[in-house]
Structures are given as C-alpha cells and as structure tokens.
Amino acid sequence: MKAKFIILSFLFYYNLSQGQNVFCLKSSENNSPIKYAYIYVDNKITTYSDSLGIFKLNDNHLNSNIKIKALGYKTLDSLSLENRTKFFMEVEPFTLDSVFITQKKHLKNYKLGLIKNGNVGIVCTAEHNKISQVSKLFLNEFDKITYLDKLEFKALCSDKNRIISIVVYSVGKNGKPNTILHNNNLICYLKKGHKKYEIDLSHLNIIFPKNGVFIALNYIFLDQNKSYTNKKHNWFYYEPSLDAIKVKDYTDSWYYINNVWEKSKIYSLSMQLILTD
Numbered sequence: 001m002k003a004k005f006i007i008l009s010f011l012f013y014y015n016l017s018q019g020q021n022v023f024c025l026k027s028s029e030n031n032s033p034i035k036y037a038y039i040y041v042d043n044k045i046t047t048y049s050d051s052l053g054i055f056k057l058n059d060n061h062l063n064s065n066i067k068i069k070a071l072g073y074k075t076l077d078s079l080s081l082e083n084r085t086k087f088f089m090e091v092e093p094f095t096l097d098s099v100f101i102t103q104k105k106h107l108k109n110y111k112l113g114l115i116k117n118g119n120v121g122i123v124c125t126a127e128h129n130k131i132s133q134v135s136k137l138f139l140n141e142f143d144k145i146t147y148l149d150k151l152e153f154k155a156l157c158s159d160k161n162r163i164i165s166i167v168v169y170s171v172g173k174n175g176k177p178n179t180i181l182h183n184n185n186l187i188c189y190l191k192k193g194h195k196k197y198e199i200d201l202s203h204l205n206i207i208f209p210k211n212g213v214f215i216a217l218n219y220i221f222l223d224q225n226k227s228y229t230n231k232k233h234n235w236f237y238y239e240p241s242l243d244a245i246k247v248k249d250y251t252d253s254w255y256y257i258n259n260v261w262e263k264s265k266i267y268s269l270s271m272q273l274i275l276t277d
Helices: none
Strands: 020-027 038-041 044-048 054-058 066-069 076-079 086-089 109-112 120-124 131-138 147-157 162-171 177-180 186-190 193-200 213-219 226-230 235-246 253-257 260-263 267-269 271-276
Touching: 038 054, 044 054, 076 086, 120 131, 120 267, 131 162, 131 267, 147 162, 147 213, 162 235, 186 193, 213 271, 253 267
Parallel strands: 020 086
Antiparallel strands: 020 054, 038 044, 038 066, 066 076, 109 271, 120 235, 131 213, 131 253, 147 193, 147 235, 147 271, 162 177, 162 186, 162 213, 226 235, 235 267, 253 260
C-alpha cells in the first residue's frame, strides 16, 4: 500500500496572529515584477515572491538579516526593511564556464530514469522552511552529443492552483548539485489529483554534460501551495506530493536542508529525463 507522505522534518507551525508586512520586488531594467524570488530570513528560505512580485514577512522578521535571490538577477544581501516597501534587482548576465555550439538533429530520443507510480510521496514538511528542494541525478551514459529535451514526473495535489519550479544543476566535483544551468524560472502549474507532468526543456539548449545533471523540484513557499492537516491549529505542509520509490540505501536522489545538499537513503524520485540528439 502506498504510503501517503515521507516526513522530511517537523511540520511547520504558522501563527496567523502575527502582523504581515507587504513588499514588492521589481526589475531595475524595466520595472517588471520579479516572480518567485527566494526570500531568505537569517539565511533560511522563508517565503517567495508571488506571480506579481509581492512577498510578505511577519513583524518578527523586520530586524532580521534579509537576502533575496532570483534567477537572472544579482542577489540582494543584508537588506534593511525599515521604511521600504519596494526593492529593485539588477539583471545579471548569464555565462557558463564553457560553451560548445552544435546543431540539433532531433532524430532520436533517449530516456533516462523511470516514470511510474511511486509507493511513497514526498512533500515539503519543514520546521522554519528548512527543506526546499529534492533532486535526482542523471548520469551521462552516451558517447555522443545530446540535449536536454523533456522532464516527466508524477505528483499528487489535494487542491488546484499548486505550483512547483524545476531547476537544472551541473554536477559538482563533490558529486553534489552545483551551478544552475539556466537563468529563467521553469514553473509547472499543477492540477488537483494524481497526474503525470511533462516539462519542456528544449528551449534551454542545454547540452547534456559528460558527468550528467541534477534535476531538482523546488517547493515554492506560498499560501496557494499549503495543505492543512489541522486548520484549527494552522498545521500545514507544502504540496505537491511527489511520487518516489522506497530504497534501502542511496541510489540517485538528494534533498536540500539547512543550505546543504544531503543524499536520500530512503527514496528515489520517480522521474524521467528525455534527451534528443
């Protein structure tokens, strides 16, 4: 029988009685809202900006160390929130250590990993939002040039309007996720129920590295992703519940906790990466 959830940490308790302070995040280049930026409080991801670039912090966060990170923008660090409601971020040029240009053929697809119903489900249950991402390692088994084409995974949502983002990492020398290989958000909009999702990666034009890639699923800490187990006491976790397979030791999956990537020894994410030549 499929276990409904793996508890990664303690359930996060949120006190609705605390005051909420509203802030706006925009691009200094064109004044457009910056969506789904990471908002750190004392070096912990606490919330995200929403689709309008709006984020909220409680009164007890106002004197904390605030940092804001967003793909494609320079990080804002050691921010003061006093007498400010709007923040601007500068565009950061995107460069990779090495660039190899070749022409895609689109003649053949190659599949890595399996996409099937899991026997456990992974959700983001966090004490002070410590856990934010889970990822799967895909090793390069080919002696030819291939490109990332599509990603497939399965997820369960108890309600509509859930969202999750996808992040593609290089593999570091220590074998952990390292550099993000794109500069724009990859947002997946999820439906109620247990569904299979296919994400287009072809527009990123990422050549599959010789040492492989990590594909991470990033939980977005917004109200629309909360699922309450006890509304009376405001206990909740963040959806979606991601399909995974029980394992007895590490195989290929990792989770991000306390700003450190750790190997999972109890599950392997049910995820498939499709390549093209």
